């Protein structure tokens with residue numbers, strides 16, 4: 082019985098941890114922009130092909146199309162195909178905000194699942210829709226905040242406050258604090274309908290002299306998490322750290338946070354970057370051991 086992992090360097094590492102064979106993907110782009118992902122070796126697996134491919138610097142739509150081509154190819158090579166997409170694109174477009182818009186999160190997921198039997202992602206932005214509302218195949222959303230919290234074990238519980246920058250971040254704070262004792266605080270983020278300006282409010286809590294850890298699922302421009310840091314500063318926090326899962330613009334997202342001189346920045350390699358501290362392959366391997374039996 083064989084299970085093969087196809088994809089990038091993460092796939093190679095995952096295969097090593099699970100004692101499976103890895104096949105890397107070579108990529109070619111034609112002058113007109115057409116993509117050609119190619120398995121370095123074509124091999125049939127009589128049980129499962131696992132695909133693990135993170136997004137690198139390419140356009141997000143190229144990433145999706147490449148994944149689609151790979152999953153269709155894998156379908157010809159194994160009876161079951163499990164797709165692991167560390168960051169799920171389009172998940173934030175989970176509602177029709179204006180008449181005539183596409184419900185992109187659903188439509189993109191319909192494409193992704195077309196050639197898959199199981200779908201796995203990390204901290205999908207379950208804002209209005211949950212993963213099970215979007216995928217018809219078995220789907221899993223792995224939460225990584227507990228793993229991020231392990232990188233702060235040297236912080237003293239009585240001196241630490243874990244802060245979520247908006248209402249949705251409450252579940253992130255709770256998840257982060259599962260095995261990590263600290264006080265919790267949530268800011269409220271509202272957008273002024275007229276000016277578009279983002280306004281934060283919060284319940285009164287003294288951050289004076291505290292070590293504050295601001296947690297979020299996504300950092301793209303860094304605007305949200307930096308605004309939360311500004312309030313924490315005003316409330317006299319002693320130090321500020323950041324913990325988040327997806328650095329949307331890679332190193333650029335992380336560098337945008339350095340300007341306030343945080344005590345610590347912890348993020349993952351769900352998207353390509355050179356500064357991650359949490360390698361997602363280990364939690365992925367732990368999870369996969371529970372659902373596959375080679």
Ligand code: R5P
Pocket residue numbers: 246249297298299300301302303304305306
């Ligand atoms: C919003 O709901 C998300 O959880 C993040 O807070 C947001 O996407 C971060 O974006 P940015 O870094 O551009 O403020």
